[in-house]
Amino acid sequence: MVAAVEKLNLTLSGQVRIRGEVDARDFAGSTEPDIVFGERARLGLAASPTPDVTGFIQLQDARVWGEEQNTLNDAQADAFDLHQGYLEIRDLFVPCLDARAGRQEIALGEERLIGAVDWTQNARSLDGALVTYRWSDGGWVKPFWALLSEKDAIAAKGALKQADPNVDEGKDDDVWIAGIHAQQKLGDHAVEPHVYWLDDGTSDIELYTLGAYGNGKTPLGDDLALVYNATFDLQVGDVNGDDIQAYLGVIHGGVRTGPVTLTLGYEYLSGDDDTQDARRESFDTLLATNHKFYGEMDYFLNNAADTASLGLQDLVAKLRYKLTSSTALAADFHYFQTAVDDRTAGVTAEKRRFGGQSDLGEELDLWLTHAYNAYLDFRVGYSFFVPGEAMQARFEAQDAARGAAVESHGTMAHWAYLQANVVF
Numbered sequence: 001m002v003a004a005v006e007k008l009n010l011t012l013s014g015q016v017r018i019r020g021e022v023d024a025r026d027f028a029g030s031t032e033p034d035i036v037f038g039e040r041a042r043l044g045l046a047a048s049p050t051p052d053v054t055g056f057i058q059l060q061d062a063r064v065w066g067e068e069q070n071t072l073n074d075a076q077a078d079a080f081d082l083h084q085g086y087l088e089i090r091d092l093f094v095p096c097l098d099a100r101a102g103r104q105e106i107a108l109g110e111e112r113l114i115g116a117v118d119w120t121q122n123a124r125s126l127d128g129a130l131v132t133y134r135w136s137d138g139g140w141v142k143p144f145w146a147l148l149s150e151k152d153a154i155a156a157k158g159a160l161k162q163a164d165p166n167v168d169e170g171k172d173d174d175v176w177i178a179g180i181h182a183q184q185k186l187g188d189h190a191v192e193p194h195v196y197w198l199d200d201g202t203s204d205i206e207l208y209t210l211g212a213y214g215n216g217k218t219p220l221g222d223d224l225a226l227v228y229n230a231t232f233d234l235q236v237g238d239v240n241g242d243d244i245q246a247y248l249g250v251i252h253g254g255v256r257t258g259p260v261t262l263t264l265g266y267e268y269l270s271g272d273d274d275t276q277d278a279r280r281e282s283f284d285t286l287l288a289t290n291h292k293f294y295g296e297m298d299y300f301l302n303n304a305a306d307t308a309s310l311g312l313q314d315l316v317a318k319l320r321y322k323l324t325s326s327t328a329l330a331a332d333f334h335y336f337q338t339a340v341d342d343r344t345a346g347v348t349a350e351k352r353r354f355g356g357q358s359d360l361g362e363e364l365d366l367w368l369t370h371a372y373n374a375y376l377d378f379r380v381g382y383s384f385f386v387p388g389e390a391m392q393a394r395f396e397a398q399d400a401a402r403g404a405a406v407e408s409h410g411t412m413a414h415w416a417y418l419q420a421n422v423v424f
Contacts, residue, residue, distance in 0.1 A: 013044040013058075017121070019419040025297055027387050027395055027409035037065040040121040042083065052091055058084040062122040083125050101129040106144060107289070108181040109192050109213045112231055112248070115289030124287065128176075138185035149175035151202065173201040177287065179209075189216030196286060198237075207237040207244060207284060217256065227261065228253040239280055246270045246283040252318075259322035267293065269303045271311020271339040281340075282309040295334050296365040297383050297415050299391070308353035308394070311339025312360075326371040336360035338390060354397075359388030376422050385413040 017040040024033035044058035060083035068074045086102030105116040105125050117124045128146030151173035179196035191214045198207040211233030218226040231250040238244060247270050254263030272281040282304045293314075294300040300312055315335040322328045337360055342352040367381030387395075387410060395409035 007049060009048040011046040011048075013042075013046070013424060015040065015042040015421070015423045017041075017419065017421040019121070019417055021415065021417040024414045025299075025385070027385075027392065027411050027413050028407060029411040030407065033414070038121045039063055039065065040123075044084070052089060054088045054090075056084060056086055056088065057082070060122070062120075079122060083123070096134045098132045098134075099129065100131075103127050104130065106130060106146065106287075108142065108144075108179075108194065110215075110229070110231075111289035111292060112213070112250070113194075113196060113209060113233065113286045113288050114177075114179070114181070115287060115292075117289045117291065119289070119291045126287075138190075139183060141180060141182040143178075143180045145176065145178040147174065147176045149202065151175075175200045175202060187216075188218070190214065198284075198286060203239065204241075205237070205239045207235060207239075209233055209235045209284075209286065211248070224255065224257045226253065227256050227263065233283075235283060242278045242280050244280045246281050248283050248285075252316075254318075261318075261320040263318045265314075265316045265318070267312070267314040267316065268339060269307075269312040271303075271307060272309040273340040273343045275309060275344050277345075282307075282311060295336070295363045295383075295385070296332070296367070296381065297363055297385055297413065299360075299363075299385070300336070306394075307338055307360075308342075310342060310353055310358075313337045313339050328369050330365075330367050330369075332363075332365040334363040334365075336363070336388075336391075354390040355393040357389035357393055359390050360394075361388040361391045362386045375424055376420070379419040379421070380417070382416045383414070387411075387413065 018037065019039075020035070020037045022033050022035055024031075040060065040062050042058055042060045044056065046054055046056045048054045060081055061077060062079045068076065068078065082103060084102075084104050086100050086104045088098065088100040090098045092099050103125050105123065106114055106128070107116045108114040115124070126146035126148070128144060130142060130144040132140055132142050134140040175198075177196060177198045179194060181192065181194040183190055183192045191212055193212045195208070195210040198205065198209075200207075211231065213229070213231045215229035216227070220226060229250075229252050231248065233248040235244055235246040235248075247268075249268045250265065252263050252265035254261065269283045269285070270281050271283075272279075285303055290301045291298055294312065295314075300306045303309075303312055313336065317333045319331040320328065321330075338354065338358040341358060342354070342356060344352065363383060363385045365381065365383045367379060369377060369379045371377045385391075392409045396406050399406040399409075
């Protein structure tokens, strides 16, 4: 038995991440901040019985402290799950062709459209397949497919985990996403063209997203370089017979010198100025890791829902300063506005989305990271948001929607956290 186990080439991995937060993000001076603690615990096991075949299993428990009672009364482990479980084959039939199938994290490009959302304690994994083909000069292409929702009946109401498709014969209400993402390096520059196809049979949506991401640097002398990244994506398709025409545009540029990188950027997510016509113009960020891009305070995770489909403009300045080999400081300043004004036909000015206002506000994010050793790191952060008239109107509308008393939301919002993370 010992010899058999040794031949499996087992690798154990794990993570424990704890984050405490002080949360006052509701713009209301009448409420006290919430203090919450979140935790992620992961345990992974990889087995490689041959150099080209690996099976990987990763279990995860994600929780907020206190959501479950002590284990004498509650031992359900509600958020305990198989986070990843996949089979990977390298050099499948031909050299440089790898295939992975099963539940897995998929993160492409800088995760503006397909990402793992690692900031959240539960993170995102998908059921599907990913193929990677690499060539010698730093290029690759990755076709993938993931099933987001299976609508066929599951046999015996879930007692047996196998499909019973004859129950729903003739229906095609599944939700899935597929695509091709490629990269080609050209010295210090890289370009990543991609195309994605989302098919939602339940909501009658066919959405095609095609575009490219690029990044690189241009040296200007000793220890000085221009740096940049840019993204453009176009979305077309239809939803319930309405045409989809939307786009995303991003441009960032700046300088890197020694331990300091300073960049300025502009990001535009298109919006829909008239929700009553037969055209949808609000850009869908698909399965993005939006926490990375539109402010650490997470007010704009869903372009349509969080901007009332008016879209988003973000003028951002970013500073990265490596204080020591193990400690780094970061600061982001965002100025947010809606992308378009509400011109919906037949809607009076005072009843327009966000009351006809476009100024969402300004956000400043500060954080410090420190690598304590090879396994443990700390991160501490603080953010505040000064709401504009549109943001105040958004939160007042949320009050009305849930039947609460409508109050002013003009107070500055704050959020702070301290995180410890062990990875092995």
